[in-house]
Amino acid sequence: MFDEMQRRIISLWFPRLATDRVLRQCPMDGPFVLTLKQRNANRIYCMNVAGAEQGLHKGMAYADARAFCPTLQSGIADPQSDLRFLHILRRWATRYCPWVGLEGDDGLVLDITGSAHLFGGETAMLADIRGRLARAGLSVQIGVGDTRGAAWALAHYGEGQAPVGDMLGALALLPVAALRLNEETSVTLQRMGLRTIGALVADPRAPLARRFGAGVLLRLDQALGAQPEEITPLTEPSRYAVRMTLPEPIGLLTDVMAGAERLLVQLCAKLNAQEMGARRLCMTLRRVDQGYQQVELRLARPLRDPHRILPLFERGLGEIDAGFGIDQLRLEAVEVEDLPVQQLSHAVGWGQGQLEDLITRLGTRVGLENIQRFLPADSHIPERSFIIAAAAYCEASRGWSSQHPRPLCLFPPEPIAATGPQPPRRFRWRRMSLTASRATGPERIAPEWWLADENWRSGLRDYWRVETLQGRRLWLFYTPQNPGWFVQGEFA
Incomplete structure (x- = not known):
């Protein structure tokens, strides 16, 4: 019998994710902030280290910030781009473990149970994470613990590693806000004299439950490991692509179309299983000299019928240069949309779609936008x-x-x-x-x-x-x- 492996969690907090993302593309010296319009005023959304050293803080009016720092440089925040960048970081973090999830809009959480030894231990893994993020120009604070709540608390309020099995000892001196409580609850607890997690643990639980409900005690138990808290990794987006490697090179249009038909049947079967339709298809043809040619097909409507799509590929495939022959075909649905199953009737039947096919044929010549x-x-x-x-x-x-x-x-x-x-x-x-x-x-x-x-x-x-x-x-x-x-x- 083997003892159950101790669970270990890493929390990565990027306090300057937005500004780091912008400054990676356009470096500049001095204080820099990103602003966002909130409550009818432009307010600071994120700032770099130089801006924080000038006394600026998140939520501060931009006009007041300019008064404090006349040399302040600024830009417009783009939360959607920040979120996409965080998803890129999440995918990068899967190099350390398969279970990686998002922590709010500026952090990641990793379940490294059983994977730290692959990098020489926790300390070596953390050093590798810090080094790679530093070379990428990203500021990060890291917390490690047995629970997700403990790792989050250490990343935000006491960067470091909690020893295995002693979460209370690592969190006792941290403020109660480290339990991921809202601001109102944190302020109320501090007014009651419960300023640290250790003081909260020592206080009777029944009065706390009556006054604050089960939320405060739940967060406390999650941080100390008395209550479980799972990490839900994001699933990778579905990819709709099929490939066929040929034993002998081909070059005739009829042979290429036959191969395209076989790939379309397989691809459309995948699309049909998930009730999706292709809006943009890309056919990649590899020649024996390792050269590649691509044929792109943009459809006027989402489709998953191989017999309707195949004739639309004929013009593009007829213009390719096969060279000494083509030995591999790859077909990918680059853009897909929902295409739910419809009940056939006299109004919605097999005969529809000719107009969309005509628009697609004309669009391959003059562009769909025209x-x-x-x-x-x-x-x-x-x-x-x-x-x-x-x-x-x-x-x-x-x-x-x-x-x-x-x-x-x-x-x-x-x-x-x-x-x-x-x-x-x-x-x-x-x-x-x-x-x-x-x-x-x-x-x-x-x-x-x-x-x-x-x-x-x-x-x-x-x-x-x-x-x-x-x-x-x-x-x-x-x-x-x-x-x-x-x-x-x-x-x-």
């Missing part, structure tokens, strides 16, 4: 009643109003010679003499007073649809406050 569609906008002003968006990244809208149809061709208002509030019987437009045969209207449109649009400062407009004997179907409007007639559009 294939656009009109979408309705929430405005009754003609020029603002629509927006233009890439067809591949939006759905066709059914929100167009048919009560007041708009012309397909809109242009800036062009004046015509006419008088009176009724549409003119005869008028000249673009050097053409036109005769009205039918007029429908008026449709009165008022300006949106909350928008600063100089073209609508003149006031109301009465719009008419005018059909002419010459075949032109025009959209005219009359301005009552400043009498005049204008042509702004033409119906198809």
Whole structure:
């Protein structure tokens, strides 16, 4: 029988994660802070060591910081980029152990049970972690203990290693805030005279439970090891890629397409199992001379049907240079989206998708962003009643109003010679003499007073649809406050 191995936890706290990330890319001397708008003011979000030495602190108004430190340099904080950087550090930390999780938005927690001996012991492992992070330009504080709570407390309030089996001895002199309590609870405990963890342990538990509930005692027991606290490692994102190595090189398009079909069937099976669809696919072809060629396919809609995707690859694969032959094919879904299973019906059936395939085919030639569609906008002003968006990244809208149809061709208002509030019987437009045969209207449109649009400062407009004997179907409007007639559009 073997004794159970003693659990050991490392907590890594990066107190200057945001500024370290920025200064790694753009080093600078002197005080430096990152600011974030909070409570209607720009406040310090993070600072470097030089800034802390000047008396600056997190949450301080930036205007006050400039008064304290006239030479202060600053930038805008980007919490999303900081979080992505922390995820990169988490992946790097898996070199020391497989169980690595996030600790808030500026720390990591590692369960090194059974892995420290691979680096020569805990001390050698910690030295390696410090050295690598220092060379990367990152400030770190490290705590080691038998529990997650003890490691966190030592990293934030008493950097060091707790001896195995003696968490109370390592934490007794630390403040109660080291138990990961909120500020209000910590201040209340200090006012009661319970300033350290040792004093909290010595105090009767029943009165504490009645006053503060179970939260304080739970954190205390977790730090001392009386209550378990697990570490949940983040799972790696799913990768959708398949590869095929060929016994003999190939070079004909038909052979390459046959290989691509086999890879697509395997890849789409993976996508189908997780109800995902590919938006961007990348086919990598390795030649016998170790050269690589890539064919990228961007889809107008997420797909996982190999029979629909394969023809879309034909143009790109037909342009590759096989050289002396291709001996390996690799297909990866670089971008994927959720594609839940749908019930087939007369509305949603097998025949749909031709438009998306057409957009994809055209997009491989001119770019998906250049294939656009009109979408309705929430405005009754003609020029603002629509927006233009890439067809591949939006759905066709059914929100167009048919009560007041708009012309397909809109242009800036062009004046015509006419008088009176009724549409003119005869008028000249673009050097053409036109005769009205039918007029429908008026449709009165008022300006949106909350928008600063100089073209609508003149006031109301009465719009008419005018059909002419010459075949032109025009959209005219009359301005009552400043009498005049204008042509702004033409119906198809």
